[in-house]
Amino acid sequence: MTTPAPDSPGPESPAPDSPAPDVAARAVGLSKIYGTGDTRVAALSEVSVEFAKGEFTAIMGPSGSGKSTLMHCLAGLDDATEGAVFLGDTDLTSLSDKEMTRLRRDRVGFVFQSFNLVPTLTALENITLPSAIAGRSPDAEWLDDVLSRLGLKDRLDHRPGELSGGQQQRVACARALASQPEIIFGDEPTGNLDSRSSGEVLSILRAAVDEFHQTVVIVTHDPRAAAYADRVVFLADGRTVDELRGPTAESVLDRMKQLDEVAAATGNG
Numbered sequence: 381m382t383t384p385a386p387d388s389p390g391p392e393s394p395a396p397d398s399p400a401p402d403v404a405a406r407a408v409g410l411s412k413i414y415g416t417g418d419t420r421v422a423a424l425s426e427v428s429v430e431f432a433k434g435e436f437t438a439i440m441g442p443s444g445s446g447k448s449t450l451m452h453c454l455a456g457l458d459d460a461t462e463g464a465v466f467l468g469d470t471d472l473t474s475l476s477d478k479e480m481t482r483l484r485r486d487r488v489g490f491v492f493q494s495f496n497l498v499p500t501l502t503a504l505e506n507i508t509l510p511s512a513i514a515g516r517s518p519d520a521e522w523l524d525d526v527l528s529r530l531g532l533k534d535r536l537d538h539r540p541g542e543l544s545g546g547q548q549q550r551v552a553c554a555r556a557l558a559s560q561p562e563i564i565f566g567d568e569p570t571g572n573l574d575s576r577s578s579g580e581v582l583s584i585l586r587a588a589v590d591e592f593h594q595t596v597v598i599v600t601h602d603p604r605a606a607a608y609a610d611r612v613v614f615l616a617d618g619r620t621v622d623e624l625r626g627p628t629a630e631s632v633l634d635r636m637k638q639l640d641e642v643a644a645a646t647g648n649g
């Protein structure tokens with residue numbers, strides 16, 4: 381075995397500003413402060429975390445721990461107070477508003493709890509809208525597969541107001557998946573859904589990772605939803621405090637209890 385020269389970093393120690401090729405997104409020393417003086421809230425405190433390509437990660441933590449803030453910063457929907465966010469090798473802090481808009485459109489898919497569908501468009505028009513804006517059409521075979529798996533094929537001509545909450549969320553999910561973006565962010569994507577619709581949404585996100593090597597990051601409060609992920613990252617008080625690989629609903633629940641006990645013992649609960 382050859383020992384690398386002391387000044388050659390080697391593949392396992394990349395320079396801090398050049399992400400490994402298998403990293404889809406990462407936060408480096410990310411802090412987000414809301415307000416000032418008495419109303420100052422540190423929503424994130426020096427969070428550094430990486431999300432590997434082709435992995436499904438769930439972000440969990442108590443209410444107010446910074447999950448949505450972290451996700452919004454990672455997705456380029458919110459600016460951090462300090463630190464950097466990279467999508468692949470693109471430093472989001474270096475982008476102009478126009479470049480950021482293009483990056484969100486071309487490289488990122490979003491599934492939010494509040495659906496964000498356009499009420500005047502049909503389900504199919506909503507699903508293909510981001511691709512249409514980008515001047516592309518989704519891969520027909522992939523789109524067909526997504527629509528079948530999500531049980532949407534007989535609802536494509538309906539407007540959001542004519543669909544149930546579960547169906548609307550499945551439309552939002554199909555919209556995020558249609559253009560096969562580099563990374564899909566979901567902020568409580570199953571938050572408003574019954575267990576059947578939740579299962580459908582989570583299964584398709586899982587399939588996007590397993591079959592199409594996409595990267596998925598979701599925020600969830602639900603240990604059963606987190607169990608679909610490869611990895612769970614736990615936040616508390618704006619910091620990453622723990623992580624779990626190969627989670628099951630039981631192991632996630634156990635870890636959440638342990639973290640609650642630590643928080644209670646240290647007066648942070």
Ligand SMILES: Nc1ncnc2c1ncn2[C@@H]1O[C@H](COP(=O)(O)OP(=O)(O)OP(=O)(O)O)[C@@H](O)[C@H]1O
Pocket residue numbers: 414415421422423441442443444445446447448449450
């Ligand atoms: N726009 C804002 N202005 C001021 N404070 C904010 C704002 N958005 C979030 N916060 C605060 O930042 C902290 C983190 O909020 P965030 O929504 O990221 O937490 P969360 O873990 O996603 O919570 P939940 O699980 O309840 O959705 C909270 O204390 C919250 O009150």
